[in-house]
Amino acid sequence: MSYVFFFFFWNIGFQLNCPHLLLVLIIIVICCRENIRVKMQRVLAGSLRWASQIHLPSFSSSLFFDNTQTQLQQYHHFHSAKDFEPQSWNSMEGLVQCSANHVPLSPIGFLERSSKAYRDNTSLIYGSITYTWLQTYQRCLKLASSLTQLGISPGDVVATFSYNLPEIYELHFAVPMAGGILCTLNARHDSAMVSTLLAHSEAKLIFVEPQLLETALGALDLLAQKDIKPPILVLLTDFESFTSSSYHNYNNLLENGSYDFEVRRPKSEWDPISINYTSGTTAAPKAVVYTHRGAYLNSIATVLLHGMGTRPVYLWSVPMFHCNGWCLPWGAAAQGATNICIRKVFPKAIFDNIHLHKVTHFGAAPTVLNMIVNSPKDNIHLPLPHMVEIMTGGSPPPPQVMARMEEMGFRVNHIYGLTETYGPATNCVCKPEWDALPPEERYALKARQGLNHLAMEEMDVKDSVTMESVKADGKTIGEVMFRGNTVMSGYFKDLKATEEAFEGGWFRSGDVGVKHEDGYIQLKDRKKDVVISGGENVSTVEVETVLYSHEAVLEAAVVARPDKLWGETPCAFVTLKEGFDNNNVSVDHIIKFCRDRLPHYMAPKTVVFEDLPKTSTGKIQKYILKEKARAMGSLS
Numbered sequence: 001m002s003y004v005f006f007f008f009f010w011n012i013g014f015q016l017n018c019p020h021l022l023l024v025l026i027i028i029v030i031c032c033r034e035n036i037r038v039k040m041q042r043v044l045a046g047s048l049r050w051a052s053q054i055h056l057p058s059f060s061s062s063l064f065f066d067n068t069q070t071q072l073q074q075y076h077h078f079h080s081a082k083d084f085e086p087q088s089w090n091s092m093e094g095l096v097q098c099s100a101n102h103v104p105l106s107p108i109g110f111l112e113r114s115s116k117a118y119r120d121n122t123s124l125i126y127g128s129i130t131y132t133w134l135q136t137y138q139r140c141l142k143l144a145s146s147l148t149q150l151g152i153s154p155g156d157v158v159a160t161f162s163y164n165l166p167e168i169y170e171l172h173f174a175v176p177m178a179g180g181i182l183c184t185l186n187a188r189h190d191s192a193m194v195s196t197l198l199a200h201s202e203a204k205l206i207f208v209e210p211q212l213l214e215t216a217l218g219a220l221d222l223l224a225q226k227d228i229k230p231p232i233l234v235l236l237t238d239f240e241s242f243t244s245s246s247y248h249n250y251n252n253l254l255e256n257g258s259y260d261f262e263v264r265r266p267k268s269e270w271d272p273i274s275i276n277y278t279s280g281t282t283a284a285p286k287a288v289v290y291t292h293r294g295a296y297l298n299s300i301a302t303v304l305l306h307g308m309g310t311r312p313v314y315l316w317s318v319p320m321f322h323c324n325g326w327c328l329p330w331g332a333a334a335q336g337a338t339n340i341c342i343r344k345v346f347p348k349a350i351f352d353n354i355h356l357h358k359v360t361h362f363g364a365a366p367t368v369l370n371m372i373v374n375s376p377k378d379n380i381h382l383p384l385p386h387m388v389e390i391m392t393g394g395s396p397p398p399p400q401v402m403a404r405m406e407e408m409g410f411r412v413n414h415i416y417g418l419t420e421t422y423g424p425a426t427n428c429v430c431k432p433e434w435d436a437l438p439p440e441e442r443y444a445l446k447a448r449q450g451l452n453h454l455a456m457e458e459m460d461v462k463d464s465v466t467m468e469s470v471k472a473d474g475k476t477i478g479e480v481m482f483r484g485n486t487v488m489s490g491y492f493k494d495l496k497a498t499e500e501a502f503e504g505g506w507f508r509s510g511d512v513g514v515k516h517e518d519g520y521i522q523l524k525d526r527k528k529d530v531v532i533s534g535g536e537n538v539s540t541v542e543v544e545t546v547l548y549s550h551e552a553v554l555e556a557a558v559v560a561r562p563d564k565l566w567g568e569t570p571c572a573f574v575t576l577k578e579g580f581d582n583n584n585v586s587v588d589h590i591i592k593f594c595r596d597r598l599p600h601y602m603a604p605k606t607v608v609f610e611d612l613p614k615t616s617t618g619k620i621q622k623y624i625l626k627e628k629a630r631a632m633g634s635l636s
Contacts, residue, residue, distance in 0.1 A: 104269035106292035107299050107330035111137055111173045118336030121311060124166045125357060126341040133336060136170065142257025143174035144264075149256065150205060150232060150248070154179030154264060157201045157275065159231060161185045161194060161216050162209035163343040164316040164325075167236045167250055171207060172320070172329040176273050176292070179264035183275040184321035188615070191218030193285075199228050200287060200493065201275055206231045207250065269293035274324055275492055278419045279615045287492035288419045290324065298422035298486040299331035301455035305427045306331075306391050306413065308361055313338045315353050315362035317345045323423035326363060326391070347375035354388055355381055361389045365618030366397035367555070369412070373404040374554055374577060384409035391415050393424060394619050396523050396541050398548035399443035416449035416523065418509055420488045420501065425456050428520065448522040449480075449513070457484030460506075461515040464527075467504045474516045477524060477537065481506040529622060531560040531568050538570055538602050546597045547572060550590065552580040555612050557620045558604065561629040565636035571629045572604035575611055582609060605635055 089095045114123070115137030123136040131139070152158060158180045162168050168184070175182040183201045185194060187209075198206065198219060208216040213235065220230040234248040266273075273292045277285035306328075308314070314337045318325050332339055340357050342349050345368060353359050369392055372380070390405065393415040402412050417425035428450030434442050452459035461470045461478040470478035487507045490498035501508055512530060513523040524530075524539040531538035540558035547556035554577040561571035572594075576585060587607040594603040606629075613621040 104266045104271075104292060105296040106176070106266050106269065106273070107296045107327075107333070108173060108176055108263065108265065108292075110299070110330055110334040111140060114333050114336050118311070121336055122338045123333075123336075124169060124339050124341065126166045129166060131166070133333075138259055139254055140170050140174040140177060141259055141261050141263075142254050143170060144177035145257035145261035146253035147174065147178040147180060147205070148261075148264075150253075152178050152180045152204060155181065155272075156205075157181045157183050157203040159183040159185055159198060159201065159203035159206040160208075160321070161187060161189075161206060161212050162236055162321075163187045164320050164341045165209060165236060165343070166339075166341050167207065168320050169316075169329050169339060169341065172324065173333070176266075177261075177263045181272045181275060182324070183277075184324065186277070186279070186321050186615075187212060187319070189215075191215050191222060194219035195222035197277055197285070197287075198231060199223060199226070203231045205234060207234045207236055209236045266292045269296070270489070272489065276323055276419050279322070279619055286494060286497060289489040289492050290422060291489055294422055294486050294488070295324070295327055295330060297455040298424070299327040299334060301453045301486065302327050302391075302424050303331040303335055305415065305424065305453050306361055306363075307389055308332075308335050308337065311336050311338070312360045313340065313358055315340045315350065315357075315359040316342060317350060317368065318363040323417075323419050326417075326423035328363070346379075347372045348379040351379065351381040355385060358385065359388060360386070361391075363391040363393075365394040366392055366401060367395075367614065367618035367620070368392075369397060369401050369405055370555065373401055373408070376578075380408075382408060387411055389413060391424070391427075393417060396449070396545075397447055398545055399440070399447045400549055402446055403439055403443045412446070414446060414448070414450065418511075420507060420509075421456070421482055422486045422488070424453060425482060425486065426450050426452050426459060426521070448516070448520050450520050452482070452484070455484065455486045456482060458482065458506075459521065461513055461521055462506070464508065467506070470515055472515045472517050472519065474514050474522070477512055477514060479527065480509045480511045480513050480521060480523065482509065483507065526622075529559065531558070531570050533563070533568050533570065533601050534566045536601050540570070543570055543572065543594065543598065543602055543604065546594050547574060547590070549597075550593055552576050552585045553590075554578075555620070557612055557622060557625055559622055559626045559629050561606055561632055562634055563605075563636050564634040569605040569635055570602065571606040571608070571625075571632070573608045573610060573612055573625050573628075576609060585609075606632070 111133075114133045118133040120132050120134065122130055123133040124131045147158065156179075158171070158175045160168055160171055160182070171182060183197075183203055185197055189197070194215060195218075206216065216233065220233065223230045232248060234250055234253065236250050269292050271292055272289050273295050274290045276288045276290065278288060279285070308331070312332075312335060314328065314332050316325070316339060318328070320329060324330075329339075338357070340353050340359060342353065345364070350362070350372065369390070388410050390410050391413050397412070397414060402414070405412050414428040415424040415426060417423050426449050428446055428448050430446060434445055437445070459480065459482050462468060462481050463470060464479040470476040483506050491501070510527050511523050512525050512527050513521050515521050523541060525541050529540050531540060543558045544556045547553050547558075553574055555575040557573045558570050559573070560568040563569045572590070574590065587609075590607045591604055608628075613624045615621060
């Protein structure tokens with residue numbers, strides 16, 4: 001048999017024009033003849049490491065991968081090379097790795113455990129709809145069963161197009177339980193973008209809420225015009241008044257499913273569990289692939305840094321289509337949480353649910369916190385019945401906003417991460433001694449991005465060229481980089497972008513920042529957002545922080561405007577609070593306000609008053625503002 005494999009791979013080696021592969025295969029055949037399995041593994045591991053240094057052809061070559069399922073599985077193939085690496089425990093007699101002590105990590109097990117540990121406790125609330133953890137588990141089993149009846153096989157992609165409904169929470173478990181890969185699409189996308197993402201992901205199925213049906217149908221029409229087979233559409237009929245026989249129905253899938261369905265567990269913890277498209281704040285969305293392993297680990301890490309004990313009450317203000325809700329659909333299940341679902345986020349809904357359901361935790365972008373502190377008094381129900389924990393991330397929160405939130409009775413936990421790090425990757429661990437500091441200094445410390453969480457092995461600020469760590473002086477700028485088990489597998493169908501992101505053995509975030517003496521990092525900007533004026537680097541975050549300190553400023557964003565003399569100058573786009581307008585706040589006044597508090601080269605030379613464009617997760621879309629600033633032309 002060894003000779004058969006020898007000649008088969010010998011032929012492949014010649015086709016690839018790769019003598020190194022032939023040498024590796026000769027070694028394998030020799031070891032097979034000697035029937036020395038351990039020796040073969042060790043020799044192969046060394047050969048693979050040596051071969052990787054001489055750039056063997058990529059496994060993603062179209063010779064081997066020609067469809068979506070196998071391309072997604074390439075991540076498994078890359079990582080399964082680890083199986084051949086010599087392990088230190090192999091040298092200790094009597095030790096084995098087997099099914100008794102090695103099971104692929106997956107957050108699916110969180111739901112199975114909660115259905116027993118928290119059987120009769122409330123799992124989901126949406127208006128008058130309520131489920132227990134046992135009911136949620138049973139519904140997910142039946143839904144997974146029906147997915148397989150609709151033809152979903154392991155590795156198939158299942159998309160969703162909806163806001164935070166209970167069904168979307170259930171699909172975070174049901175899809176991987178059926179062996180599928182979940183792809184939650186941004187509910188604010190238009191038909192053209194939805195069509196593009198469905199074509200790219202090759203989704204076999206899409207779950208759509210009724211209010212977004214028209215947009216979804218527009219996307220399917222666009223696919224048909226391009227002769228692309230559209231996914232099967234399943235309607236989320238959470239509203240009793242809505243009925244339709246034209247599409248598959250979520251409730252009917254539940255009725256036709258079986259409680260006896262055997263869960264399709266991942267064969268490897270490196271199997272993909274979801275695809276998340278980046279929010280597109282700086283460029284077109286990219287498809288980030290999460291694994292069962294990474295989702296499991298980041299769920300636990302996020303629960304820990306959020307301070308969630310057993311049976312918390314979690315308000316779903318973070319979209320589940322954003323980084324799978326920061327991995328908290330899975331993490332909340334691990335703790336037996338009561339999940340309060342709301343479609344749209346606004347201050348009154350947040351305060352009403354805190355008082356009605358005794359919400360203990362929720363997450364929000366800094367823009368949502370800004371909405372809360374600037375909301376009319378009629379929408380704010382104070383005092384709070386108890387301390388409420390908030391995780392905020394997405395962009396550096398203004399210290400003034402954090403201070404006001406804590407005055408209102410919230411405890412703000414500042415986190416930082418990216419889609420590529422499964423959402424949260426760091427948090428600013430607060431220290432008791434900070435409480436004795438003046439408020440301005442205390443909240444400036446709390447607004448830093450802090451330290452890597454427990455599941456992220458390393459985080460550093462490095463020179464992006466030399467890969468040397470920058471000085472921990474709070475001044476030297478570098479790129480924030482990560483390395484650990486909660487970093488994405490890569491960008492689906494974009495090996496070039498994946499290789500660029502992982503160049504040097506670290507994930508390059510694209511964010512620039514500094515490292516302080518205490519080891520905490522602080523973001524200064526996106527690399528693409530830094531304004532270079534007269535050879536000086538201007539941190540737009542620092543300028544925005546000063547703008548937010550003005551009593552009339554509700555929101556602010558700073559971008560580069562081209563300039564013939566200085567190269568670039570800072571251009572500020574500002575939204576004023578209610579009660580202020582151009583009559584009582586002028587452009588010159590805002591510029592002078594900044595010049596009095598910043599080096600003059602950092603102060604905006606241009607100020608535009610308008611509403612700021614945002615993503616569905618509350619992030620300001622700076623690329624739109626950059627286009628506007630470029631269209632203005634040179635100021636000089």
